[in-house]
Amino acid sequence: MYQYIIKRVLLTIPTLIGAAALVFLLMRLIPGDICVIRLGSGGGSFDPKAVAACHAELGVDRSYLIQFADFVWGFFRLDFGTSMWSGKPVATEIWARLPVSLEIAVLGTVVAIAIAIPLGTISALKQNTWIDYVVRVFAIGGIATPSFWLGIVSVLVVLDVTNAVFGTPWMPPIDYVPFWKDPIRNLSMAILPAITVGYRYAAVSMRMTRSAMLEVMREDYIRTARAKGLVNKIIINRHALKNALLPVVTLIGIEFAFLIGGLVVTEQVFNLNGVGRLFVQAVQNQDYTLTQALVMLTVTVFVITNLLVDLLYGWLDPRIRFS
Amino acid sequence: MSITMPNTGVPAAEALDIRPTLTKRALRFCRREPLGTFGLALVIIMAITGFTAELIAPYNPTANDFASMTEAPSWSHLLGTDQFGRDLLSRIIYGARTALIVGMSSAFVGGAAGLVLGVGSAYFGGKLDLILQRVFDVVMAFPLIIMALAVVSIFGTGVHNVIIAITIPLIPRCARVVRASALTVREVPYVDAARALGFGHARIILRHMVPNVMAPFLIMVTAFVGQAVLAEASLSYLGLGVQEPVPAWGLMLQGGAEEYASTAPWIAIFPGVAIMLSVLGINLFGDALRDALDPKLRDR
Numbered sequence: 001m002y003q004y005i006i007k008r009v010l011l012t013i014p015t016l017i018g019a020a021a022l023v024f025l026l027m028r029l030i031p032g033d034i035c036v037i038r039l040g041s042g043g044g045s046f047d048p049k050a051v052a053a054c055h056a057e058l059g060v061d062r063s064y065l066i067q068f069a070d071f072v073w074g075f076f077r078l079d080f081g082t083s084m085w086s087g088k089p090v091a092t093e094i095w096a097r098l099p100v101s102l103e104i105a106v107l108g109t110v111v112a113i114a115i116a117i118p119l120g121t122i123s124a125l126k127q128n129t130w131i132d133y134v135v136r137v138f139a140i141g142g143i144a145t146p147s148f149w150l151g152i153v154s155v156l157v158v159l160d161v162t163n164a165v166f167g168t169p170w171m172p173p174i175d176y177v178p179f180w181k182d183p184i185r186n187l188s189m190a191i192l193p194a195i196t197v198g199y200r201y202a203a204v205s206m207r208m209t210r211s212a213m214l215e216v217m218r219e220d221y222i223r224t225a226r227a228k229g230l231v232n233k234i235i236i237n238r239h240a241l242k243n244a245l246l247p248v249v250t251l252i253g254i255e256f257a258f259l260i261g262g263l264v265v266t267e268q269v270f271n272l273n274g275v276g277r278l279f280v281q282a283v284q285n286q287d288y289t290l291t292q293a294l295v296m297l298t299v300t301v302f303v304i305t306n307l308l309v310d311l312l313y314g315w316l317d318p319r320i321r322f323s
Numbered sequence: 324m325s326i327t328m329p330n331t332g333v334p335a336a337e338a339l340d341i342r343p344t345l346t347k348r349a350l351r352f353c354r355r356e357p358l359g360t361f362g363l364a365l366v367i368i369m370a371i372t373g374f375t376a377e378l379i380a381p382y383n384p385t386a387n388d389f390a391s392m393t394e395a396p397s398w399s400h401l402l403g404t405d406q407f408g409r410d411l412l413s414r415i416i417y418g419a420r421t422a423l424i425v426g427m428s429s430a431f432v433g434g435a436a437g438l439v440l441g442v443g444s445a446y447f448g449g450k451l452d453l454i455l456q457r458v459f460d461v462v463m464a465f466p467l468i469i470m471a472l473a474v475v476s477i478f479g480t481g482v483h484n485v486i487i488a489i490t491i492p493l494i495p496r497c498a499r500v501v502r503a504s505a506l507t508v509r510e511v512p513y514v515d516a517a518r519a520l521g522f523g524h525a526r527i528i529l530r531h532m533v534p535n536v537m538a539p540f541l542i543m544v545t546a547f548v549g550q551a552v553l554a555e556a557s558l559s560y561l562g563l564g565v566q567e568p569v570p571a572w573g574l575m576l577q578g579g580a581e582e583y584a585s586t587a588p589w590i591a592i593f594p595g596v597a598i599m600l601s602v603l604g605i606n607l608f609g610d611a612l613r614d615a616l617d618p619k620l621r622d623r
Contacts, residue, residue, distance in 0.1 A: 011457075018461035026473040140610075144549070144602035146556050149576060149595030156588055257464075264468045265557050280561070283472045295469060302464040 008310055012303045016296070020075060023295040024068050027288050034058065034084050034286040058084050060288070071292055080293035085285045090293045094275065100176045101274035103186075104193045104266065105259045111198030112205055113252065119202075120209025120248075121241060127214065135206065142203025147262060151196045151269035158192070174271045193270050197262060201255050208251045212244040219243075246313060253309040257302035352615055359611020365604025373420035382410035384417040385568040396589055403589040405575070406582070411589065415597045417570040422601060425482060425555040425565075429489040430547035436490075437497025438540055442532050444498065445505035446524070452502075459495035467492045467554060468561070475563045485564045489554045493547050500543055504536045511535075538616040545609035549602045556598050572598045 035054035055061040059070070074081055080090035123135035155171065162170035172188050179186040216222065217240055225235045264276035275294065282290040343351075353360040372379060381401075388408030396403040402411040444455045462470075471488035478484040508514065509532065517527045558564030559573030567574065575594040583590050 014457045015460040015464060018457060019464055022461055022465065023473075026477070030473065030476040140603060140606055141599070143606055144553075144599050146553055146560075146573075146595060146598050146602075148557060148560050149591075149598065152576060152591050153595065156591060258466065260466055262468075264466075265561060268561060279469060280472065283469075283476055295465070298466055298469070299461075299464040303460075 004314065005311060008307055012307060015303055016075075016299065017072065019299040020072050020292070020296060021068070023292050024064075024071060027283075027286070027291055028064065030283075030286060032286050034060075034288070037286060038085070058288075071289075075296055080296075081289045083282075083287055083290045085282070085287040085290065090290050093278065093290060094293065094297065097273060097275045097278050099178065100190075100272055101260070101263050101267070101276060103179070103190050104197060104263065104272075104274070105256065107190055107194035108197035108201060108259065109252065109256055111194055112201035112255075115198070115202040116205035117209055117245070117248070120206040121213055121236070121244075123206070124210045124213035124217065124244075125236070135210070139203040139206045139210075142199045142206075145199065147196045147200055148265045148269045150199060151193065151266060154192050154196060155270070172270070174273075176273070189272070193266050193272065196269070197259065197266055200262075201252075201259070204255060205248055205251055209244065209248050212247050213240060216240045216244040249312060250309050253305045253312075257298075257305040260298045260301065352611070356611035356615060358607050359615075362604040362607025362609075362611065365600055366608055369419050369601045369604065370423060372416050373423040376417045376420050380410075380413035380416045382413040384409060384413040384570045395587070402593045403587065405590050406587075411575075411593055414570040414575055415572065415593060418572040418575065418594065418597065419601070421482065421565055421569060421571040422552045422555060422598070425486055425489065426548045426552040426605075428486050429493060429551040429554075430544050432486070433490040433493030433551075434497050434540065434544040434547055436494045437499075438501050438533065438536070440494065441498035441501030442505045442528055442536060445502045445509055446528055446532060455498070459498055462492060462495045463499075465492065468557065468563075471554070471558050472563055475558075480563060480566045482565055482569065485555055485558055488558065488563075489551050493551070497540070497543055497547070500539055501536050504539050505532055508532050508535045541616060542609060542613045545605060545612055549605040549609065552598065552602055552605070 033051070035051045035058070038054065039050055052061070059067065062070075082089050083093050086093065119135050119138070123132045126132050159169045159171065162168070172192055173185055174189065176189065177185045222235060222239055225239050230239075260275065263274060264279055266272075267274045267276040268280075275297075278290070279294050281287075282294060376384075386409065388404070388410075390408065391400070391404050392406055392408045394400055394404040394408070400410050400412070402415065404410055405414070440455060444452045467489070470492055471485070474488035474491070475484055478487065514527060514531055517531050522530075555564055555571070556573030556576075559571045560577050562577060565571040565574055572594040576591060
């Protein structure tokens with residue numbers, strides 16, 4: 001087991017360095033120059049000397065190899081430097097936007113789990129009944145619905161309903177207030193985005209729960225449990241669900257890591273100032289340091305989630321642990 | 324009435340091992356998979372509207388008509404008009420073409436590349452496999468939207484670049500799954516037999532391995548079409564995809580749709596319904612295809 005853990009941990013290093021190389025290369029392939037964007041915001045021509053000075057200040061006049069080594073070394077020391085655009089430390093920039101995105105991601109996951117696991121289980125236990133069909137249609141609808149459209153429509157519905165009920169249209173707030181300061185305002189901002197993100201996520205997990213559950217219910221040990229007269233509730237909770245949840249846990253983990261990408265669109269719809277927005281701005285401003293840091297952040301989350309899922313698997317499934 | 328072999332009652336086609344014709348197999352698919360047939364019907368409708376857009380669209384999808392801006396659905400404009408007076412139905416019909424072109428080409432190019440890399444990786448194994456696996460890891464860890472953002476920033480926006488942006492992340496996903504099934508196929512004796520007969524790598528891969536990973540591959544490519552249509556809509560919505568004046572569903576939801584959402588909700592609703600129905604159709608068909616191709620997976 002220890003060997004397995006060490007091997008898995010070591011395998012993350014080439015992935016991280018590969019991702020670093022990829023984002024480094026991609027950013028430098030994008031035509032344009034941050035110094036020209038910065039100096040040229042007023043329009044007209046500008047002094048080549050000023051551009052050169054700006055390059056020297058940002059360190060982009062050094063050779064690519066040194067820049068890359070600097071970036072990777074910084075990443076391993078958790079020092080991401082300063083944003084080329086705002087001049088503030090990258091960590092500060094990200095830290096300011098992280099709570100909004102994180103809250104939506106976590107809430108979205110909670111929504112997904114709360115919907116997916118009970119519905120998926122019921123759907124499998126009542127296979128080929130009307131409940132099963134309703135759940136399956138609901139699930140396949142979640143996969144087919146674009147989350148940004150669901151966002152637009154949900155705001156529209158909220159506007160119309162509040163207008164009809166209270167006489168004045170109400171829009172969810174777009175500025176972030178910490179939960180402990182004003183829980184109602186905080187939740188009223190986060191709940192709609194969380195549901196739009198969570199629906200698709202729930203749909204995918206629901207299908208997985210259902211299929212895993214169906215497979216497990218056919219296993220011999222379920223028949224044995226029934227034969228020895230166990231109560232149905234115990235069979236389902238202890239014998240079936242616990243084993244069926246393995247692939248679901250994997251899926252939830254991986255989807256959580258992918259959520260960051262999905263948040264770019266959701267934050268756009270709800271006009272929220274989160275990490276997804278920052279990402280788009282950073283790429284558009286050619287802010288190398290900020291983009292690189294954000295990509296490394298998402299990739300690290302992805303790699304760590306994958307790692308944890310693998311290790312959790314080993315822990316949940318003794319067959320993997322002892323093989 | 325089907326023809327049976329004398330005395331045994333076994334259908335002739337089975338006894339003589341004649342595969343039923345394509346039409347018969349298609350009919351059987353429709354009978355067994357009503358939901359899948361419904362999905363297929365949706366896809367076919369989408370394909371027909373996309374390819375015959377010039378013939379069936381009632382208006383020019385890009386012509387502004389300032390006399391009839393944000394008009395509610397009526398007999399002259401079945402789905403209403405947008406803030407520039409453009410007919411929404413015509414734009415949705417033309418949008419089907421964009422969605423189909425992007426969805427199909429990304430899914431097939433990404434799928435084909437993934438098939439070759441996945442089977443190759445499994446067949447050759449060793450260092451090549453190890454390196455390819457790490458490359459797949461890196462590409463998969465990259466969020467799709469970010470990859471697309473970079474591709475679009477490098478090459479510019481437009482249909483071709485959207486296809487590139489969506490294709491790249493699909494390749495490792497396909498290669499992963501194909502590799503897993505190819506690994507089991509490699510252990511089957513007929514591959515060894517082929518090798519013992521002295522066949523070249525290309526022949527073994529193409530004639531003996533690829534056909535045996537076709538079932539998971541086709542299922543995946545179908546799912547990819549749906550994912551690619553959604554991704555194209557998201558990218559266009561963000562302004563990173565297809566650009567005006569090309570009619571695209573995601574693009575129709577950008578800008579005007581949100582601004583006029585409360586006064587002219589049809590601008591925001593219909594393009595979304597179009598996206599939803601087409602992806603729903605593709606997914607329903609994909610699920611049914613999965614059941615038909617791989618009976619082990621039935622009922623999952």
